[in-house]
Amino acid sequence: MSTGFYPGCSLTGSSREYSESLLAVARELGLAIPEVPDWNCCGATAAHNIDPELALTLPARILAHAEQAGMKEVLVPCAACYSRLQTTRHHLRADPDLLARISGRLQMEFHCEIDVINILQWLEREVIPLLAAKKLSSLGYQAACYYGCLLVRPPRILGFDRPEDPRIMDRIVAAIGLRPIEWAFKTECCGAGFSISRTDIVARLSGKILEDAQSRGAELVVVACPMCHTNLDMRRGAIERQAGKKYRLPVLYITQAVGLALGISPRKLGLNRHFVPVSLRAPAGEN
Amino acid sequence: MKFLSDLASLQAQVDCRRCYQCGKCSAGCPLAVDMDLTPSLVMRLLQRREAGLDLKILRSQTIWLCLNCETCLVRCPMEIDIPVMMDAFRQESLRRRTVHPRAKKILAFHRAFLDSIRYTGRLYEIGMIADYKLRSGSLMQDLVLAPLMFIRGKLRLFPERIRGRSTVRRLFKHREDE
Numbered sequence: 064m065s066t067g068f069y070p071g072c073s074l075t076g077s078s079r080e081y082s083e084s085l086l087a088v089a090r091e092l093g094l095a096i097p098e099v100p101d102w103n104c105c106g107a108t109a110a111h112n113i114d115p116e117l118a119l120t121l122p123a124r125i126l127a128h129a130e131q132a133g134m135k136e137v138l139v140p141c142a143a144c145y146s147r148l149q150t151t152r153h154h155l156r157a158d159p160d161l162l163a164r165i166s167g168r169l170q171m172e173f174h175c176e177i178d179v180i181n182i183l184q185w186l187e188r189e190v191i192p193l194l195a196a197k198k199l200s201s202l203g204y205q206a207a208c209y210y211g212c213l214l215v216r217p218p219r220i221l222g223f224d225r226p227e228d229p230r231i232m233d234r235i236v237a238a239i240g241l242r243p244i245e246w247a248f249k250t251e252c253c254g255a256g257f258s259i260s261r262t263d264i265v266a267r268l269s270g271k272i273l274e275d276a277q278s279r280g281a282e283l284v285v286v287a288c289p290m291c292h293t294n295l296d297m298r299r300g301a302i303e304r305q306a307g308k309k310y311r312l313p314v315l316y317i318t319q320a321v322g323l324a325l326g327i328s329p330r331k332l333g334l335n336r337h338f339v340p341v342s343l344r345a346p347a348g349e350n
Numbered sequence: 351m352k353f354l355s356d357l358a359s360l361q362a363q364v365d366c367r368r369c370y371q372c373g374k375c376s377a378g379c380p381l382a383v384d385m386d387l388t389p390s391l392v393m394r395l396l397q398r399r400e401a402g403l404d405l406k407i408l409r410s411q412t413i414w415l416c417l418n419c420e421t422c423l424v425r426c427p428m429e430i431d432i433p434v435m436m437d438a439f440r441q442e443s444l445r446r447r448t449v450h451p452r453a454k455k456i457l458a459f460h461r462a463f464l465d466s467i468r469y470t471g472r473l474y475e476i477g478m479i480a481d482y483k484l485r486s487g488s489l490m491q492d493l494v495l496a497p498l499m500f501i502r503g504k505l506r507l508f509p510e511r512i513r514g515r516s517t518v519r520r521l522f523k524h525r526e527d528e
Contacts, residue, residue: 072473216420
């Protein structure tokens with residue numbers, strides 16, 4: 064199986080620790096994930112909100128380049144990119160005329176036979192089976208698995224886990240020795256792309272997520288999306304000002320959590336880049 | 351297409367008339383409290399098929415506040431794709447120049463975002479934020495955050511330019527008149 068890696072723009076800038084930790088885990092386990100050659104931005108929310116043509120052509124170019132490079136599937140760690148690539152793939156595969164028209168615009172031969180997978184699917188399929196042979200650091204924390212919107216919705220297109228109460232991340236964090244909590248905000252919206260244009264809304268929505276997680280005993284939040292991370296971590300100041308209280312919860316990418324369990328150093332996992340300090344006590348028996 | 355409900359039904363591939371006002375979309379919508387029209391009210395206005403009510407939708411803040419979190423679609427017993435309709439209404443609102451004044455910042459962000467990738471192929475965050483500030487007039491916003499991002503290595507100083515940027519430029523051709 065040849066799996067390509069589509070980082071997306073956030074992972075080269077404001078969320079680079081997501082990419083660093085993913086690549087560190089892949090390296091540690093000897094998994095090859097070459098980048099999709101000459102990839103471009105997926106167009107994100109901006110394209111599908113105001114320009115439907117770009118919302119198809121930009122993701123299609125990414126898929127076409129991956130297919131041309133002989134990749135059978137693309138791993139897309141950003142939940143927003145994942146949603147855009149999956150939606151485009153869905154429409155192009157359902158409509159041969161549309162596929163022909165879009166391929167024409169790209170001036171590329173493109174059959175859209177390539178698959179798209181998210182980080183949780185990749186971790187469960189490729190990484191978890193390899194952990195049995197590894198000595199894992201026992202993390203032992205109570206973790207709130209926060210999926211957000213775009214990993215699970217809309218299920219008609221993504222066909223992945225339960226849309227209201229997904230379980231896959233809970234299984235992954237349990238496999239690396241964290242204790243997933245039951246909570247109510249697994250798939251509530253964090254405010255996503257309003258981080259800059261409507262910070263007030265992000266502060267309120269993200270605040271509710273932290274409030275529920277903390278009140279149910281979570282010691283950290285685990286995410287699989289750069290927007291969720293940005294809003295819960297980088298916007299923590301705005302959240303706390305609006306809520307009038309402090310939240311102590313650090314927010315980890317799922318790849319950072321897996322990396323810590325594998326004993327990879329916090330710096331290699333980019334934990335030093337967070338706004339909310341990740342000061343995890345030494346694992347039991349390793350003082 | 352005469353009425354907005356025709357556009358909506360076409361885009362969502364589901365007839366708006368199927369909505370029977372159960373209200374689950376409005377109950378689950380994380381932005382409903384900020385909206386001037388709740389999602390279920392938008393559905394009801396569509397069903398009336400009146401030009402004045404259509405305009406009310408296109409002039410609303412609601413269509414710009416929808417984050418496409420897809421919660422309404424997942425919970426709708428009639429599988430009405432409201433998020434896809436919202437995309438269509440935003441585009442129609444732009445076409446008819448009926449964008450709500452308070453949606454200016456949200457629209458400025460989308461335009462700055464697309465402009466950033468038009469020339470390089472990838473998002474250049476510093477350039478996009480500068481462009482957004484100029485478009486929205488929010489010059490002082492997040493001035494404290496930028497240096498904190500920089501020392502954490504979260505701001506790339508120079509844009510990444512892909513080889514295929516002439517292709518990306520070509521894909522943007524239809525926007526050049528804007």
